[in-house]
Each structure stands twice: as structure tokens, then as C-alpha cells.
Amino acid sequence: MYLKLRSRQLGRILASIGPLRCIFLVLLCATLFYLLPQIENPWILPACGVLLIGFYHTQRKDREFLALQIKKFRRLLAIEYLLVTTPFTLAGILTRNYLSVGVICLAAMLFPLYRPIKTRIPKIPLPGFYTGDLLYRRMFRRQILPYLILLFLALMGGIHGNIRIGKACLMIWGILEGTAFLELPQLTELALYRDFKTFQKRLLAGMVWNVVLTSIPLAALILCFSPEWKQAGFILTVSMSTILYLCNLATARFFHSTTVTLWIYGLVLPLPLFFFSCFIPLILIPFLLFQAGICLMAKTKFSKLWN
Amino acid sequence: MELITINHLTKDFGRTPVLQDLSVSYSTGKVYGLVGENGAGKTTLFNCIIGMTDYQGEIRKKPDMSIGYLPAENFFYSLITGWEYLHFCIKAKGKAIDHEHMKALNEKFQLPLDRYASEYSTGMKKKLALMALLLQNNDLYILDEPFNGVDLYGCIQLKRIILSLKAENKTIILSSHLINTLQELCDNIDYLNRHTIVKRYTQLTTQEIEADILANF
Numbered sequence: 001m002y003l004k005l006r007s008r009q010l011g012r013i014l015a016s017i018g019p020l021r022c023i024f025l026v027l028l029c030a031t032l033f034y035l036l037p038q039i040e041n042p043w044i045l046p047a048c049g050v051l052l053i054g055f056y057h058t059q060r061k062d063r064e065f066l067a068l069q070i071k072k073f074r075r076l077l078a079i080e081y082l083l084v085t086t087p088f089t090l091a092g093i094l095t096r097n098y099l100s101v102g103v104i105c106l107a108a109m110l111f112p113l114y115r116p117i118k119t120r121i122p123k124i125p126l127p128g129f130y131t132g133d134l135l136y137r138r139m140f141r142r143q144i145l146p147y148l149i150l151l152f153l154a155l156m157g158g159i160h161g162n163i164r165i166g167k168a169c170l171m172i173w174g175i176l177e178g179t180a181f182l183e184l185p186q187l188t189e190l191a192l193y194r195d196f197k198t199f200q201k202r203l204l205a206g207m208v209w210n211v212v213l214t215s216i217p218l219a220a221l222i223l224c225f226s227p228e229w230k231q232a233g234f235i236l237t238v239s240m241s242t243i244l245y246l247c248n249l250a251t252a253r254f255f256h257s258t259t260v261t262l263w264i265y266g267l268v269l270p271l272p273l274f275f276f277s278c279f280i281p282l283i284l285i286p287f288l289l290f291q292a293g294i295c296l297m298a299k300t301k302f303s304k305l306w307n
Numbered sequence: 308m309e310l311i312t313i314n315h316l317t318k319d320f321g322r323t324p325v326l327q328d329l330s331v332s333y334s335t336g337k338v339y340g341l342v343g344e345n346g347a348g349k350t351t352l353f354n355c356i357i358g359m360t361d362y363q364g365e366i367r368k369k370p371d372m373s374i375g376y377l378p379a380e381n382f383f384y385s386l387i388t389g390w391e392y393l394h395f396c397i398k399a400k401g402k403a404i405d406h407e408h409m410k411a412l413n414e415k416f417q418l419p420l421d422r423y424a425s426e427y428s429t430g431m432k433k434k435l436a437l438m439a440l441l442l443q444n445n446d447l448y449i450l451d452e453p454f455n456g457v458d459l460y461g462c463i464q465l466k467r468i469i470l471s472l473k474a475e476n477k478t479i480i481l482s483s484h485l486i487n488t489l490q491e492l493c494d495n496i497d498y499l500n501r502h503t504i505v506k507r508y509t510q511l512t513t514q515e516i517e518a519d520i521l522a523n524f
Contacts, residue, residue: 121386123423131391132398138386186382187359192399192439194373202398304358 002066002076003083029087036091045095046103049088053081053104057111074112081108128213133206135250139180140214146176147214154218158225166222167234171278173218174242175271177211181249182266184259187305195306196299203250207243215239237281244284245274248291251298308335310372310447310478311356316364318351325351327502329364333447336476338469340489342520343499349482350379352499353449356480372447373400375440379451381432389420389427389435396439405442412438415464429456441468448472450481454488466492486520487513498523 014022039045057077066073082089085104092100124141140147150169157165193199219235248270256262273290277283309332316329325348333339343349354360356368357376383392390409397404413420416434418427424435433456440448450469454462469479469492483489489496496508498520505523508516 123388123421131394131404134384134387134391134395137391138384141386188376188378188382191357191359191374191376192396192443194400198399198401201401302358304361306358 002070003080006080033087033091036087037094039091039095042097042099045088045092045097046100046107049085049100049104050107052085052088053107053111056081056084057114058116077112078109081111130206130209132202133210135180135183136177136206136210136246139177140210143176143179147173151217151221154221158221161225163222163226163231166218166225167231167238170215170218170222170235170238171275173214174211174238174245174274174278177214177242178245178249178266178271178274181246181253182259182263183253184256184262185253187254190254190302190305193306196302200251200295203247204243207246207250211239211242211246215242233281234278237284238278240284241274241277241287244277244287244291245270248273248287248294251291251294254298254302308369309333309367310335310369312365312367313356314365314367316352316355316362316366318348318355318360318362324502326355326362329503331497331504331507333478333480335369335446335478336473337478337494338473338492339478339480340493340496341480341482341499342484342486342489342496343482347499348502349499350451353451353480353482356449369446373443373445374447374449375443375445377433377436377440377448377450377453379455381436383424383427383432383435385423385425387424388422389418389424392424392435393420393439393442397442400443400445402443409442412441415468416461430458430461433457434461437465437468441472446477448477448479448481450479452483453481454483454485462488486516490516 014025017025036045063073066076070076082105085108089101089104092098092104121141124144126137126140129137129140150173154166154169157163157169190199193202215235215238219239222231222235249266252265252270253262256265269290273283273287277287311333313329313331316326317324318326329352341349341352351360353376355362356366357374358366393409394404416438418431418435418438424432427435433453437450437453453465457465466488469481472479481489481493486496490511490513494509496516497504498506498508500523506519508519511519
């Protein structure tokens with residue numbers, strides 16, 4: 001009954017995305033299915049299968065509901081996971097990689113027994129942060145550990161005379177900061193602002209303040225071990241790129257209706273611009289123009305909100 | 308004075324009509340109720356007024372008017388405390404933060420503002436969102452099902468807040484299924500049915516309104 005319901009749901013999803021996208025999806029699946037048996041490393045196939053099951057199991061929200069409705073729901077989940085990973089097991093059988101088939105089947109049996117642990121992030125007070133930016137605060141609370149690791153790596157790099165590590169850490173921190181805005185917003189969030197100008201003003205003020213604040217320790221480490229104008233210039237360029245990158249994502253996310261398209265957009269346009277502008281400061285000019293274009297588009301699209 | 312005038316508003320989602328040729332106006336300093344069955348288009352009407360969705364027709368708003376919207380279901384980002392949310396909302400309206408005012412208002416709402424807002428109960432979330440709107444000091448408050456999920460004490464407080472806003476010459480539009488509460492609070496109650504506002508009740512008793520709605524259903 002449950003599997004019938006799920007297959008009906010899948011059918012409806014396919015019907016809703018339209019025939020063209022369905023063909024694209026089928027072609028993508030066929031390519032994957034063709035490529036899977038070509039993999040020579042025997043561990044890639046089971047790793048992909050286990051990761052797929054793991055991701056699906058930890059992300060699913062219907063566990064409590066199923067546990068209430070069905071007595072042996074774990075068996076049901078195991079069957080579902082086996083069905084989901086059929087392409088991997090078939091690829092394993094075709095390539096006579098029976099070990100991968102065994103590993104995937106075992107994962108499908110064991111994952112239903114696993115209860116995802118709810119991690120509780122303690123309330124870290126952030127008094128120095130800009131108060132008008134919620135998402136940056138949230139990102140910092142999530143990324144505090146990577147941030148400390150980056151600081152440690154930058155320190156180690158400096159001690160061992162490799163200043164490039166510190167520079168790389170500064171750039172990686174910029175990318176991590178971007179994760180703050182890779183989530184779909186509610187349109188009601190925009191309605192909270194007085195007008196578009198206030199929205200952009202607060203956004204820019206928040207980015208400049210927060211980016212500078214969190215970059216200071218990394219920048220200080222770089223300059224401490226290599227006090228040169230060249231390094232100062234690099235820090236300035238990365239900071240400007242990061243501010244533009246964050247402002248771009250924070251504005252552009254309101255145009256997207258799915259997280260996938262938002263991620264694709266982030267990876268295809270602002271991220272390369274951020275990356276290359278860190279090394280070639282001249283790229284900051286097209287990046288700035290691009291951001292201005294995004295702002296204009298947002299102003300036009302949401303003009304009724306503040307009319 | 309007219310704050311919002313809506314003329315011949317039409318909105319559809321594909322082939323499904325939601326609002327058709329709806330005309331209504333809202334004046335300053337009054338409380339308006341909006342009733343209608345589930346799916347009648349109450350939230351869609353609110354979304355049109357705020358400008359969150361496209362529509363056909365005309366919605367004329369008083370220039371430089373600020374609107375505070377309380378959605379039926381409030382969303383809060385995880386890992387954000389109640390205080391931080393309130394700070395954000397005040398800054399978003401370009402206003403200065405008045406800690407004393409915030410504390411005084413929280414005496415009424417009794418919210419644990421140091422906790423993450425996403426961990427609040429439904430009623431607490433609603434209270435927090437409403438508190439943010441009050442701190443923003445808007446001209447118009449649009450409250451979508453404000454009494455849903457709010458406890459007894461909260462409902463009494465909410466009613467008092469609405470009346471105090473009215474005393475401050477603010478305009479409030481609220482939707483609810485509780486006709487007796489609306490009758491108690493509102494100057495006018497609009498009945499949304501068959502994609503448009505079919506009637507505006509003024510100075511009628513709850514029983515009379517209910518009898519009329521049943522007759523028109």
C-alpha cells in the first residue's frame with residue numbers, strides 16, 4: 001500500500017514536471033546507468049549506494065508518521081531503499097562486483113534501524129555582529145567549528161612559513177559565508193522591509209560589518225607572518241569579493257523557487273566570479289555590474305511590495 | 308480617510324479563479340474583519356494587498372504607508388533567537404531599537420526571547436511575529452487568522468492589543484472564523500464568498516451575521 005502510494009506520488013511528480021524534463025531525466029538516468037558499470041574502482045559503487053541511502057534516510061520526515069501507522073515499518077523502509085538503489089545493485093551484478101551488491105543490501109537493511117541524532121547547537125551570543133542580518137548570524141553559529149579550524153590552519157601555515165594557506169583559508173571562509181544565503185526565503189521576509197532601498201542598505205551594511213569582523217583574525221594572521229602591501233591588497237580584494245558575493249546571493253535567492261536552482265545559480269555565476277576576482281581584482285568591475293543588474297531586476301520584480 | 312481602495316481585483320491560479328471583480332475600501336483608524344470558508348481567497352486577498360502576488364485590477368494605497376503582515380503560519384529561521392528576530396524586524400523598517408519598549412511589550416507577551424525562535428510553540432511564534440509588527444509601528448496591520456493556536460491569555464491580550472491599536476488610529480484587517488470575536492472587535496466584517504466580497508456587515512449581532520451567512524451559503 002505504502003509503496004503503491006509512493007509510486008503514485010512519483011508518477012504525479014513526473015507528470016507535473018512535463019514531458020521534456022522527463023526525457024531529460026530519463027537520458028540522465030540512462031547515462032548514469034551506462035557509466036556505473038564502467039567504474040573500475042570496486043569501492044565507488046557501494047560508496048555511492050550507501051551515501052544515497054544515508055542521505056535519503058536522514059533527510060526523510062515521515063519516520064514518526066510511518067512508525068505510528070505501520071507495525072513493521074523498518075522492513076518497509078528496507079524494501080524502499082533496496083528499490084531506490086536498484087541501479088547500483090544491477091550495475092554491481094553486471095560488473096560481477098558482488099561485494100558492492102552485498103554492501104548496498106546490508107546498508108538498506110541496517111539504515112532503517114538507525115535513528116538520526118538531533119544535534120543541538122548551543123546559543124552562541126554574537127554581540128559584535130550586525131543586528132539586521134539574521135542569516136549571517138545563523139551561518140556563523142553553524143560554521144563556528146570550520147571557522148576555528150581555518151584559523152588554526154592559517155596559524156599553522158604562518159608558523160611554517162606558508163602564507164598561502166592563510167590566503168586559501170580567507171577564500172574558503174568567503175565561500176562558507178555564502179552558505180548563509182543558499183536557502184529559499186519566504187517572500188514575507190521582504191515585506192518586513194520598509195522599502196527596497198532599506199533592504200539593500202541593511203544588506204550592504206550587514207555584509208560589510210560582518211565580513212570585515214570575521215575576516216580580521218585571518219587577515220591579522222596573514223599580515224602578522226607576512227607584513228607586506230601585497231598581502232594587504234589581497235585581503236582587501238577578497239573582502240570586497242566576499243561582500244559582493246554575499247550581497248548577490250542574498251538578493252538573487254528571492255528569484256528562485258527551488259533550492260536546486262538556487263544552488264546551481266550559486267555554483268555557476270557568483271562563485272566563479274568570486275573566485276576569479278580574488279586573484280584578478282579587475283573582475284570586481286563586472287561582478288559589481290552584475291550585482292547592480294540583479295538589484296535592478298529585484299527592484300522591478302518586487303516593486304509592488306513597497307508600492 | 309481611505310487607506311486602501313481596491314477596484315475590480317481579479318486573481319486566478321491557472322484555470323482556478325480565486326478572486327473575481329472584488330472591490331472594497333479600507334479607511335484609517337478602523338478594524339475590519341474578513342470571513343469566508345476555507346479556500347475562499349482570504350490569504351490571496353491579503354497577498355494582493357501586500358503586493359506579494361500579481362493580480363489584475365487596481366489596488367490604490369496611501370503613499371508612504373507601512374504595512375505589517377502577520378501570516379497564518381509563521382516561519383522562523385533556525386538558530387535565531389527571539390531577540391535577534393525582533394532586532395532584525397525593527398532594523399528592516401529603518402527604525403531605532405528601543406530596548407525599554409521591547410521589554411515593556413514583552414511583559415504582555417511573556418516570551419522567552421533568549422531562546423531560539425524556531426523552537427517556540429505555534430502560539431509563541433505567532434506572538435513573536437505580532438510583537439515584531441507592533442515594534443515596527445506600522446500604519447496598517449493585516450492579521451491572517453491571528454487567534455489560531457494562541458492560548459486563552461494570549462487571545463485576551465491580542466484582543467486588547469487590537470483595540471489599543473485602533474485607539475492609536477491604526478487600521479487593522481483581520482481574518483478569522485470566530486465571528487463573535489470579530490463582532491466584538493471590528494467596525495465592519497466583510498464576507499468573502501464566490502470569489503468576491505458579497506457583503507459588509509456593520510452593527511449587526513453575531514446571531515444576525517451567522518444567520519445571514521447561512522442564508523447566503
